[in-house]
Amino acid sequence: MQEAPQAMLVAWFSQLDDLTVLGILMSVAGAAILLYLWQGRRSKAEHIEQALREEIGGLQRKIDDQASALSVLGERVLALEEYLELVGHRQQQIESEKRDPRFYQQAIRMADQGLDVQALIERCGVSRSEAELIAAMRSAR
Incomplete structure (x- = not known):
């Protein structure tokens, strides 16, 4: 006849000396503490x-x-x-409409004297165009 598993465990346990039992209990307690700490750390x-x-x-x-804000700012x-470019064109148009024909005659005379485009811009205050x-009119003559 076979003994119940509990009875076998009790019989085995009763054969152990006190230090062995204490060692097993300490091992189980240590494993429980490690498991608790591991779960706490994982949590x-x-x-x-x-x-x-x-x-x-x-x-x-x-x-x-x-x-999104940078996109709107851009x-x-x-x-x-675009607005500043438009204002610049309008300003240039207004300035060119206000100029006296003598102003252009002076620029033409300077061009006849051999001044290049950049010099005409700087000295006469005309636009690049x-x-x-x-x-071009000077060279066509």
């Missing part, structure tokens, strides 16, 4: 990982918001550049 690591994921998510949202800068036109 702490998971908590830290979750906190880091949340922080990364928040930082990603900030980056997305800033990228569009506004382009619009301002006007200076090129005057130079």
